[in-house]
Amino acid sequence: MMQKFEKKKAGIYSLDVLGDVQTGRRNLGSEMPVIVYRLFMYSMRDTLEQRFGQEETIRILRECGKKAGTEFAEKILDLSLDLDSFLIHLQDVISEYKIGILRMESFDESNRKAVFTISEDVDCSGLPVLGMAVCNYDEGFLNGILQKYTGEPYTVTEIDCWAKGDRVCRFEAVKDV
Helix, strand or coil: CHHHHHHHHHCCCCHHHCCCHHHHCCCCCCCCCHHHHHHHHHHHHHHHHHHHCHHHHHHHHHHHHHHHHHHHHHHCCCCCCCHHHHHHHHHHHHHHCCCCEEEEEEEECCCCEEEEEEECCCCCCCCCCCCCCCCHHHHHHHHHHHHHHHCCCEEEEEEECHHHCCCCEEEEEEECC
16 A cells, blocks of 8 residues: 555656546636635745745745646647747647746747747736746746757746736746756
């Protein structure tokens, strides 16, 4: 019995073990209000910051986002598409899953540098100005997707954020050297 539990626990981050939402939420369905997601995200962020400090919290959120982005790319996205088709597909899927409205500002294949914007971002659009970028999970999420698609390591940094007073989240992705 213990062996089964350990095996399941090791794969908890896979979409395969997140359950059958259609069966489990027959009446309520698969969606919930953004405010409930934010209660979860920001209470977790606050708890992590109190325990580990802001810098370590940012690192943890990026790492979590990267795991999720990698899994999302593997299970949801069509990684066989050429770059232009993949970017259009990614825009469509990010919108379909109501994560936000993704736009590609630039993608320099030779230098492996990209700039994305996400408007109506589930993490921060509508937040008051906090004076700091807060979409660290999104940084990791985009990082995981890019790494899975290209097979190359990236660093993704949010350079504009609603919580800094901007009205769109802008992310710069740079291939690691």
